[in-house]
Amino acid sequence: MSIGFTEDHEHLRELVRRFLQARSPSHEVRRLIRDGLGRDDEVWFQMAGQLGLQGIAIPEEYGGSGFGPTELGIVLEEMGRVLLVAPYFSTVALAGQTLTASDDEEARRRWLPGIADGSLTATLAVAEHGGTGARTEIATIAEPAGDGWALTGTKLFVLDGHTADLLLVVARAEDGIGLFGVEGDAAGVVRTELESLDLTRGMAEVVLDAAPAIRVGGDRPSGGWLPRVRDLVLASLAAEQIGGAARCLELAVEYAKVREQFGRPIGSFQAVKHKCAGLLIEIEAGRSAAYHAGFAVAEPGAEGAAAAALAKAYCSEVFTHAAKECIQIHGGIGYTWEHDAHLFLRRAKSSELLFGTPARQRARFADLVEI
Amino acid sequence: MTLQERANPAPAETGEEFRTRLRAFFTDHHPGRAPKDPAERFAWNRRWLATMFDHGYAGPGWPREFGGMELSFAHQVIYQEELARARVPGPLGTGLGIVAPTIIKYGTREQRDRWLGPMLRGDKVWAQGYSEPGAGSDLPSLRTTARRDGDEYVVNGQKVWTTHAGDADLFFTLVRTGTPQSRQKGITYLVVDARARGVQVRPLRDLTGGHAFAEVYFDDVRVPVADRIGEENEGWPLVRTSLGHERAAGAMNQAALYRRVLTELEDLARERGLLADPLVRARFTDLEIQVRIIRYNAQRIISDILAKGEPGAASSVSRLLISAFEQEIHEFALDLLGPAALLGKSAAQSVQRSRWLHGFLRTRASTIGAGTREIQLNTIAEQVLGLPHDPAMPPR
Numbered sequence: 058m059s060i061g062f063t064e065d066h067e068h069l070r071e072l073v074r075r076f077l078q079a080r081s082p083s084h085e086v087r088r089l090i091r092d093g094l095g096r097d098d099e100v101w102f103q104m105a106g107q108l109g110l111q112g113i114a115i116p117e118e119y120g121g122s123g124f125g126p127t128e129l130g131i132v133l134e135e136m137g138r139v140l141l142v143a144p145y146f147s148t149v150a151l152a153g154q155t156l157t158a159s160d161d162e163e164a165r166r167r168w169l170p171g172i173a174d175g176s177l178t179a180t181l182a183v184a185e186h187g188g189t190g191a192r193t194e195i196a197t198i199a200e201p202a203g204d205g206w207a208l209t210g211t212k213l214f215v216l217d218g219h220t221a222d223l224l225l226v227v228a229r230a231e232d233g234i235g236l237f238g239v240e241g242d243a244a245g246v247v248r249t250e251l252e253s254l255d256l257t258r259g260m261a262e263v264v265l266d267a268a269p270a271i272r273v274g275g276d277r278p279s280g281g282w283l284p285r286v287r288d289l290v291l292a293s294l295a296a297e298q299i300g301g302a303a304r305c306l307e308l309a310v311e312y313a314k315v316r317e318q319f320g321r322p323i324g325s326f327q328a329v330k331h332k333c334a335g336l337l338i339e340i341e342a343g344r345s346a347a348y349h350a351g352f353a354v355a356e357p358g359a360e361g362a363a364a365a366a367l368a369k370a371y372c373s374e375v376f377t378h379a380a381k382e383c384i385q386i387h388g389g390i391g392y393t394w395e396h397d398a399h400l401f402l403r404r405a406k407s408s409e410l411l412f413g414t415p416a417r418q419r420a421r422f423a424d425l426v427e428i
Numbered sequence: 429m430t431l432q433e434r435a436n437p438a439p440a441e442t443g444e445e446f447r448t449r450l451r452a453f454f455t456d457h458h459p460g461r462a463p464k465d466p467a468e469r470f471a472w473n474r475r476w477l478a479t480m481f482d483h484g485y486a487g488p489g490w491p492r493e494f495g496g497m498e499l500s501f502a503h504q505v506i507y508q509e510e511l512a513r514a515r516v517p518g519p520l521g522t523g524l525g526i527v528a529p530t531i532i533k534y535g536t537r538e539q540r541d542r543w544l545g546p547m548l549r550g551d552k553v554w555a556q557g558y559s560e561p562g563a564g565s566d567l568p569s570l571r572t573t574a575r576r577d578g579d580e581y582v583v584n585g586q587k588v589w590t591t592h593a594g595d596a597d598l599f600f601t602l603v604r605t606g607t608p609q610s611r612q613k614g615i616t617y618l619v620v621d622a623r624a625r626g627v628q629v630r631p632l633r634d635l636t637g638g639h640a641f642a643e644v645y646f647d648d649v650r651v652p653v654a655d656r657i658g659e660e661n662e663g664w665p666l667v668r669t670s671l672g673h674e675r676a677a678g679a680m681n682q683a684a685l686y687r688r689v690l691t692e693l694e695d696l697a698r699e700r701g702l703l704a705d706p707l708v709r710a711r712f713t714d715l716e717i718q719v720r721i722i723r724y725n726a727q728r729i730i731s732d733i734l735a736k737g738e739p740g741a742a743s744s745v746s747r748l749l750i751s752a753f754e755q756e757i758h759e760f761a762l763d764l765l766g767p768a769a770l771l772g773k774s775a776a777q778s779v780q781r782s783r784w785l786h787g788f789l790r791t792r793a794s795t796i797g798a799g800t801r802e803i804q805l806n807t808i809a810e811q812v813l814g815l816p817h818d819p820a821m822p823p824r
Contacts, residue, residue, distance in 0.1 A: 061731025310813050325816040327802070330809035337808055338745040345724040345742060367717050423713040428694070428703075 066131055073135040076108060081139045083397050089142035090256045095220050096143040105175025111149055112173030115157055119169035126289055130296035130351035137300030140257045140400055144178045144217040150293035152179030152225050155286045164238065164273045168223060179223035182212035182263055189417065192234055197265065199228040199237055207267040208237055214411060218261030219250040225273065236283065237270035255407035257400060285357060288365040290412060292350040295368035298408050299340065299347045302379040305401050306336045309386040329386060336379050343375040363425040370418035373409040380405040447506050453485055454514035470595060473517045477550030487548045494544040501733050504677035512684035527554055527600040530669045534658045557587040557601035557644060565803040568612040572646060574603035581618060583649040593629045593642035596622045605660050617663035619655040636789040676739050679726035679746050686753060690719050693761055696780065702764055711760055718753050725749060744812050748804060751794035758787035
């Protein structure tokens with residue numbers, strides 16, 4: 058297993074960082090929050106057309122550039138730093154990776170080129186009212202209907218579910234849990250955006266009433282590859298989280314250098330220094346965990362599952378801690394709506410609770426490594 | 429370019445071939461179980477170092493001309509992994525990690541020839557003489573003096589926290605040659621013969637009840653000027669020299685070591701039927717996560733060095749991760765064992781010769797020795813994050 062970044066990786070990081078610094082500064086993030094559109098079209102198509110970011114982890118034969126979780130992790134870490142408002146995580150990290158992992162030639166050919174060129178947005182709908190996404194929670198039913206299937210049930214916590222062109226829905230068929238593609242505007246689909254904590258990433262309820270669907274993975278049960286999707290998603294989220302955490306520390310450090318109290322910069326006080334250095338330790342440790350997970354899930358096997366659970370558990374805690382400390386170090390300024398610190402706290406807490414809380418991931422990790 | 433890089437030939441054998449060769453060497457020459465008696469153990473350890481040296485398996489990162497292996501960094505990592513796997517003892521004294529790089533970088537040819545080989549072979553054991561009762565983390569305030577007298581220095585003062593001073597043949601020390609106010613600008617690096625007249629070693633009992641440390645007194649000790657490293661009053665910058673790469677490769681060794689310690693604690697908990705408790709399981713899970721992160725972090729340092737020639741930010745946090753972990757694992761072991769953990773090793777009922785209790789006490793030093801945790805956090809804050817200097821502290 059490769060454990061290091063190459064020079065090309067560093068170039069990719071540099072390229073994405075410069076692009077996002079120019080195109081997703083704080084005032085743009087806030088404009089998109091106010092407009093409630095969920096993305097800037099021009100930025101979205103530039104990302105796809107000029108930078109090829111949507112297709113980064115999609116095989117070349119479907120219009121992507123054929124890289125994997127490591128390269129996607131680099132992109133997501135950078136997006137996490139700027140709280141990019143766009144359906145990138147849902148379309149690329151969730152749906153794109155799911156389809157790529159699915160091994161369903163027809164499904165890949167139908168949807169991946171659209172994801173790669175930016176013309177199709179998509180998401181993955183797993184969790185229901187319990188919010189855990191566990192197999193036992195899946196109550197949405199898939200029944201054969203004509204040439205295809207019909208889905209009935211209610212999905213919750215669906216990221217960008219109200220805008221996605223394609224919904225990949227996990228549902229229960231007679232032969233077991235399966236994955237189904239549903240057009241966002243198909244008959245029998247009612248989507249409602251839900252007011253929720255993270256202002257930079259929308260979340261929806263999707264009610265399906267005999268909605269027409271196509272089974273992904275053909276008629277084979279998808280039990281074999283769905284767990285791998287979960288590992289890929291967890292590793293992706295950990296990468297995004299660590300980017301957000303690192304930015305929180307940067308903001309805090311920048312402020313501590315210039316803000317004076319008692320006649321000296323607050324960053325010269327040990328209490329503040331130790332807070333910042335302590336965060337750096339956590340962030341670097343989290344980075345090691347997230348990078349390792351990216352490399353580990355690139356190859357199938359048990360190592361990836363444990364590494365991804367570990368990274369999601371650890372990076373969730375690191376990001377939330379960093380966001381809280383960022384507010385604390387900013388003092389009163391950090392408590393205001395005008396400062397970005399709360400946007401990071403919102404993203405951090407949401408990411409922590411979605412896709413399995415740290416406690417749940419720790420329990421999964423313990424099972425996987427047989428503690 | 430470092431010494432290692434300049435002299436390093438392209439590796440003649442692949443990593444796997446090298447690993448096989450190392451494994452065979454460690455199997456064929458394994459020194460067996462360590463004797464319990466401290467003096468016998470010391471002699472046994474020395475013999476093992478000599479065996480490694482004589483077969484060309486000592487000093488993975490050292491230049492060949494001083495008896496080292498001059499390995500590429502990738503091969504050093506393999507060396508450390510196999511060393512940990514073979515469970516053989518490492519170098520004696522504190523010399524190799526700290527003073528050797530200083531001698532390699534700043535020593536004269538004569539000093540290198542005289543000191544390095546015997547250090548690596550274990551023929552001469554070195555101990556550190558930096559700290560003083562009033563100068564620990566604030567090292568520039570040290571007060572041991574050295575006055576020039578012809579071809580000699582006359583040294584007076586006291587050092588403390590000197591690990592294994594009783595076994596040492598040589599002390600590498602920092603002494604004040606400038607005015608008392610000169611701070612780091614008046615410090616000289618001297619090597620003092622442990623058997624010289626006027627050197628007195630008094631074992632210092634630490635909180636474990638053991639005598640790993642000592643106080644060292646210098647009373648008109650005469651040290652040849654030829655045993656000074658670098659120039660007079662210019663000893664301070666020498667302190668920071670280190671074979672950073674060797675240390676980074678060693679991080680892998682530590683990760684493997686602590687992985688083993690954790691397994692041993694898990695085995696103990698299982699034997700005693702304690703793993704069934706969900707809270708116990710949760711804490712083991714947390715420790716497992718930490719020890720894995722220590723390993724991932726070591727891997728990251730290594731891959732940074734391989735890709736860019738130097739360790740990145742991961743290396744600055746490595747020691748703090750490890751010190752927190754080793755304190756926590758022993759603390760947890762005590763929790764786990766309850767009153768049984770309290771018994772000393774002579775008690776017939778003691779658990780595993782009270783290794784966990786000893787570890788709990790011993791690892792109090794992990795966040796103090798070689799710079800307290802607080803000083804290291806300051807260093808990270810200022811040097812990695814660029815936060816402003818504390819005006820209450822003297823300028824760097």
